[in-house]
Amino acid sequence: MSLPVQLLWLIPALPLLAAGLGALTPRSGRKLASGAAILAMAGSFLLSCGALMTALADPAAHLVHNFAWLDLGEGVLRLGWLLDPLTAFMCVMVTFVGLLIFIFSTGYLHEDPNFTRFFCFLSLFAAAMLGLLVANSLLLLFICWELVGLASYLLIGFWFHKPSAAAAAKKAFITTRIGDLGLLLGMLWLYDSTGSLLFYDGGQGVLEATALGGLVAQTTIGGLAVSTAIGLLIFCGAIGKSGQFPLHVWLPDAMEGPTPVSALIHAATMVAAGVFLIARVYPLMAVDQGLATTPLHALTVVATIGAITALMGAMIAVAQDDIKRVLAFSTVSQLGYMMLALGVGSWVAAIFHLLTHAFFKALLFLGSGSVIHAAHHEQDIRRLGGLRGPMRITFVTFALGMMALSGVPFLFSGFWSKEAILHAAQGWNVSHLPLYAGLAAVVLTAFYMTRLVAETFFGSARSDEARHAHENSPVMTVPLVILAVCAILLGFIGTPAFPWLQSRLMGQTEVHGHSLFEGGGLMVLSIVLVAIGIGSGWALYGRRPRTTTSALDPIEKISPGLFGALRARFGFDELYAATVGRLNTATAALADGLDRYVWDGAVRFLAALGEFAGFVNKEADEDVLNGGFDATNDKIRGTARLYSAAQTGGAHGYMRTVAIGFVLLVLIVMLGGGL
Amino acid sequence: MILTPLHLCLILSSALFCIGLIGALTRSNAILVLLGIELMLNAANINFIAFWRYGPNPEAGTGVLFVVFAIGVAAAEAAVGLALVIAIYRHQRSIRLQDARLLKG
Numbered sequence: 001m002s003l004p005v006q007l008l009w010l011i012p013a014l015p016l017l018a019a020g021l022g023a024l025t026p027r028s029g030r031k032l033a034s035g036a037a038i039l040a041m042a043g044s045f046l047l048s049c050g051a052l053m054t055a056l057a058d059p060a061a062h063l064v065h066n067f068a069w070l071d072l073g074e075g076v077l078r079l080g081w082l083l084d085p086l087t088a089f090m091c092v093m094v095t096f097v098g099l100l101i102f103i104f105s106t107g108y109l110h111e112d113p114n115f116t117r118f119f120c121f122l123s124l125f126a127a128a129m130l131g132l133l134v135a136n137s138l139l140l141l142f143i144c145w146e147l148v149g150l151a152s153y154l155l156i157g158f159w160f161h162k163p164s165a166a167a168a169a170k171k172a173f174i175t176t177r178i179g180d181l182g183l184l185l186g187m188l189w190l191y192d193s194t195g196s197l198l199f200y201d202g203g204q205g206v207l208e209a210t211a212l213g214g215l216v217a218q219t220t221i222g223g224l225a226v227s228t229a230i231g232l233l234i235f236c237g238a239i240g241k242s243g244q245f246p247l248h249v250w251l252p253d254a255m256e257g258p259t260p261v262s263a264l265i266h267a268a269t270m271v272a273a274g275v276f277l278i279a280r281v282y283p284l285m286a287v288d289q290g291l292a293t294t295p296l297h298a299l300t301v302v303a304t305i306g307a308i309t310a311l312m313g314a315m316i317a318v319a320q321d322d323i324k325r326v327l328a329f330s331t332v333s334q335l336g337y338m339m340l341a342l343g344v345g346s347w348v349a350a351i352f353h354l355l356t357h358a359f360f361k362a363l364l365f366l367g368s369g370s371v372i373h374a375a376h377h378e379q380d381i382r383r384l385g386g387l388r389g390p391m392r393i394t395f396v397t398f399a400l401g402m403m404a405l406s407g408v409p410f411l412f413s414g415f416w417s418k419e420a421i422l423h424a425a426q427g428w429n430v431s432h433l434p435l436y437a438g439l440a441a442v443v444l445t446a447f448y449m450t451r452l453v454a455e456t457f458f459g460s461a462r463s464d465e466a467r468h469a470h471e472n473s474p475v476m477t478v479p480l481v482i483l484a485v486c487a488i489l490l491g492f493i494g495t496p497a498f499p500w501l502q503s504r505l506m507g508q509t510e511v512h513g514h515s516l517f518e519g520g521g522l523m524v525l526s527i528v529l530v531a532i533g534i535g536s537g538w539a540l541y542g543r544r545p546r547t548t549t550s551a552l553d554p555i556e557k558i559s560p561g562l563f564g565a566l567r568a569r570f571g572f573d574e575l576y577a578a579t580v581g582r583l584n585t586a587t588a589a590l591a592d593g594l595d596r597y598v599w600d601g602a603v604r605f606l607a608a609l610g611e612f613a614g615f616v617n618k619e620a621d622e623d624v625l626n627g628g629f630d631a632t633n634d635k636i637r638g639t640a641r642l643y644s645a646a647q648t649g650g651a652h653g654y655m656r657t658v659a660i661g662f663v664l665l666v667l668i669v670m671l672g673g674g675l
Numbered sequence: 676m677i678l679t680p681l682h683l684c685l686i687l688s689s690a691l692f693c694i695g696l697i698g699a700l701t702r703s704n705a706i707l708v709l710l711g712i713e714l715m716l717n718a719a720n721i722n723f724i725a726f727w728r729y730g731p732n733p734e735a736g737t738g739v740l741f742v743v744f745a746i747g748v749a750a751a752e753a754a755v756g757l758a759l760v761i762a763i764y765r766h767q768r769s770i771r772l773q774d775a776r777l778l779k780g
Binding site: 648 | 696699700703705708772773775776777778779
């Protein structure tokens, strides 16, 4: 079964329908809301598989279906659907992971009074993300992009009665909005330069040779090619959405939402959107590579930001105590990897890592959700511990996810995708710094994940919540098992020996593998680094597990200053509060002052002026105008009195007049000879 | 001067009209004034009939039709007039026209 591109809109439409249904369902209709959401997601998954069939039949083609949306005087704004292997793989991933998260949510939130609302928002989130994936127009993509932002706001703030959740939702929305401004500007500039926003349009699209040639030929401020400038503006949007440095601050706070939401944001929907966007407009980002004179290549910026984010996220994750926060910074770091891969020119490696990461990060988040649910919403790993025994399925699947994320060699998907990125970074001819940052992050990733698993599952239970934890119902564990299986198997669609996924994404129908040992030095190095990371993590946290909740962290004993800085997340939040926040407050105060004194004063002055004019008007009316009218009226009245004297009221008088008039008429007629 | 039937009729109607007019002008009793008005109306009716009967086209029913209408309208007018007289009487216990001067301007 294959899905024609004309029907591609069905994929986002089904969850959107479920969202509408969920919005109309009363609170008691829990089964209806969750059932509709899950069914819609399953339907979308089947349709996505059909789309994948269509795309794989001819991987090099960009199948499009464009239609006019809005008449704009001379021009027509067109939107469309696009089907190529990139869209198809992403759709399958989003719908499959989303489906498992939906199923998990029915267990996780089964006591929540706003269950139906939750499924409405989840469906909206998925629909927006799927719409973003199938869009063949930057405008349609932007619309869905903002819908994703809205849905994330609603879901992060789902427990809005908690002030921290409401604040986190606001923070996520506003922070990503900063990046979105760049995306909007880039989009407008692109439309201004090329007159189109369609990606592929039979040679007229903005990602096709004609438009790209025109964009790269013009230069703008600072000698940048227009394509570079637009690319960087679009990248701003990706920085915000994908939690890249320096706009990563919202992502860890997004943990305030229910855990399935975190899983959805971190795995399938929100943050993947940024990486997907850059992969989608990759021809535009990469077109300036051929220019020798430009001061800056767009992709260099992408690689630099990615490398900084990958390293920074991994470092901060080492010192976090909240199980979900560790995973959040791990997401920041892994997204940095993906951006790094995009920047060094291997967007297929980035998408490969995006796909594998989606599965094992969803697994890890749902695993942490399982732990949190079992431990009565205890999230602090210092107060957990010893969950290995009572929660066996969660433990095993979580450990598999941890190994996939750390990049344990050969068996796990994370290893292969990470290898692809590191190899791409090694092959970059501009600088090797991203490679070193990536390698450092490999050690740190293995280290903090080992720490997380050791603190949570090993040792002894350190609080009553942890002591009373027990395994969750199958509705929550079955998705974990399925995701764990995927986290292992998915790597084998893109190994160096058989890079099926990569070649399909590149539009090739044949698979050209090469030996595993080509460039084996780097692979050996990264295996060693993973071993160091896991080994040191186990040595510090696994061999002598924490016994009390207040015991110092081993790193804190060694270097309290460094650990403090890491735990405080390098003070980015404080820095922003001190700079941007204070600037904002000062501007608000200034605006308030202007409002209160300047504008209000002007308005009051105008009002006084109006009152004075009214007074003058009244005087003029009463004395001048009214005087004139009164005199006229008196005259009219006098004349009327004169005439009314004829109205005697006596019937005889009237009759007499009539008779005399009649006699006169007769006389006139007779004497005048009228007869 | 030869007195044809038409002339006789016209003299009759003129006489009737003059009697009615004088009655209407000189009487102070409202009912008698109304009687005078009726006389004038019927003088006009006699003119209609006479001109029709001795006119160029006595076969057509125009004159009779006119008169029937005039009688109908006169009846309605008399009804309204008598009603007014009764109303005035109730109001001021008199039907002397000299006393009814409410419409003075």
